[in-house]
Amino acid sequence: MANSTKNWTSKILNSDCIKGMQKLEEGSVDLAFADPPFNIGYDYDVYDDKVDHQQYIDWCSEWIRGVHRALKPAGSFWLAIGDEYAAELKLESQKVGFHCRSWVIWYYTFGVNCKNKFTRSHAHLFYFVKDKDNFTFRSDDLENRIPSARELVYNDKRANPKGRLPDDTWIIPPAGQSVADTFILRPQDLPDSFKDSEDTWYIPRVAGTFKERAGFHGCQMPEQLLGRIIRTCSEPGELVLDPFSGSATTLAVAKKLGRQQIGFDLSKEYVDHGRKRLDSIEAGDPLDGSPEPTKGGKPTKKIVLKKAIMAAKNRGQKSLFSNDQK
Numbered sequence: 474m475a476n477s478t479k480n481w482t483s484k485i486l487n488s489d490c491i492k493g494m495q496k497l498e499e500g501s502v503d504l505a506f507a508d509p510p511f512n513i514g515y516d517y518d519v520y521d522d523k524v525d526h527q528q529y530i531d532w533c534s535e536w537i538r539g540v541h542r543a544l545k546p547a548g549s550f551w552l553a554i555g556d557e558y559a560a561e562l563k564l565e566s567q568k569v570g571f572h573c574r575s576w577v578i579w580y581y582t583f584g585v586n587c588k589n590k591f592t593r594s595h596a597h598l599f600y601f602v603k604d605k606d607n608f609t610f611r612s613d614d615l616e617n618r619i620p621s622a623r624e625l626v627y628n629d630k631r632a633n634p635k636g637r638l639p640d641d642t643w644i645i646p647p648a649g650q651s652v653a654d655t656f657i658l659r660p661q662d663l664p665d666s667f668k669d670s671e672d673t674w675y676i677p678r679v680a681g682t683f684k685e686r687a688g689f690h691g692c693q694m695p696e697q698l699l700g701r702i703i704r705t706c707s708e709p710g711e712l713v714l715d716p717f718s719g720s721a722t723t724l725a726v727a728k729k730l731g732r733q734q735i736g737f738d739l740s741k742e743y744v745d746h747g748r749k750r751l752d753s754i755e756a757g758d759p760l761d762g763s764p765e766p767t768k769g770g771k772p773t774k775k776i777v778l779k780k781a782i783m784a785a786k787n788r789g790q791k792s793l794f795s796n797d798q799k
Contacts, residue, residue: 482712482733483751485724487744490716490737494539502543502735503609503711506702506723508553508694509533520739529558534565536716541569543714547608549706550601553579553694559597571601574608579698600706609706612638616769617705639701696760699726707732710783721747731756 486493514523524532540550550571554562563573577598602608611617619639624632703713703726713727718736720743727734728751738744 482735483724483728484734485718485721485736485738485744485747485751487739487741488737489739491536491539493737494536494543494714494716497543497714497735499542500545500548501712502540502548502714503545504549504551504703504707504732505540505544505714505716506551506553506699507536507540507716508719508723509536509717511555511557513555513557530561530565533558533562534569537562537566537571538569540714540716541571541603544603546604548603549608549610550603551702551706552599552601554597554599556593556597559599563599566599566601570603572603572605573599573601574605574610575600598702600702609708609711611705611708614704614769617701618769694720694722695762696722696726696729697762697764699723700730700760703727703730703732718747719743721750725750725754726760728754728756729758729760 510520510522512522512524512526512529537552544550550566552562552566563576567573575598577600579596579598581594581596613635615635617638618636621632621637623629624634624636699722703723707713707727709731710733712733712735713723715721715723715734715736718724718738721736724734724736724747734751736747738747
């Protein structure tokens with residue numbers, strides 16, 4: 474492999490994800506992250522987000538089977554979904570052979586205001602693996618560990634110098650703020666409420682006024698959220714798949730963290746914008762948003778790029794598409 478990211482896989486294809494994944498070489502993907510339409514009537518440009526209940530579940534079952542086929546035996550699959558279909562899609566994923574390791578709650582600021590019920594301020598993140606005994610979970614890497622309360626709050630000498638893993642409740646303050654200087658206006662904002670190692674993650678949505686906003690897609694995941702998933706569940710140089718590329722945030726974060734990327738989207742406009750977004754960044758670029766206080770520090774671009782290239786070279790490179798269809 475040449476010493477250049479130009480030879481890596483970096484694709485966003487204007488295609489239905491089910492058809493696109495059928496062309497992928499079986500067992501070629503290391504990590505998949507899917508943030509599909511929630512079937513709640515969102516105004517996409519080329520997709521009907523309000524179909525019959527069973528039709529939606531059947532469609533989801535089909536693309537989830539496509540993800541399962543594309544993943545390597547030790548691959549991982551993360552699924553983001555709202556309340557309406559969380560239970561159903563968890564069951565559908567298990568039916569095709571996935572094992573659920575965590576059911577994470579993403580609690581965000583700037584919740585969606587509701588007139589006749591409590592304001593919606595969370596989404597569900599399911600963490601699945603194909604093989605419950607064989608998967609990538611980089612629990613010992615310092616970049617995936619955070620300071621413990623003993624170290625950060627109490628300055629206790631008994632604290633593990635390597636920190637601890639985050640909870641399955643995730644807290645990340647708004648851009649430009651740290652946990653210490655976040656305004657404590659509500660009980661859920663207290664440091665002792667949601668902790669970084671819990672399965673509820675406190676991360677603000679990417680609102681329209683945020684600098685992180687790509688500007689062409691209304692539903693955009695925060696880069697710090699994707700960063701935690703990609704850093705923990707894949708190695709540098711491995712391949713990350715997003716069946717619903719949309720704003721291309723998953724692929725952008727994967728590239729910044731030195732992973733290969735492939736995504737699909739029905740919208741030509743989204744694909745064009747996504748490709749431009751990928752072209753504007755490099756491996757080693759910092760993630761947008763307030764970074765987590767991890768134990769691993771901030772690796773330089775050179776280190777990230779070198780790790781990714783060496784990892785890809787060690788594993789070898791082959792076409793991801795069956796019959797060389799690209």
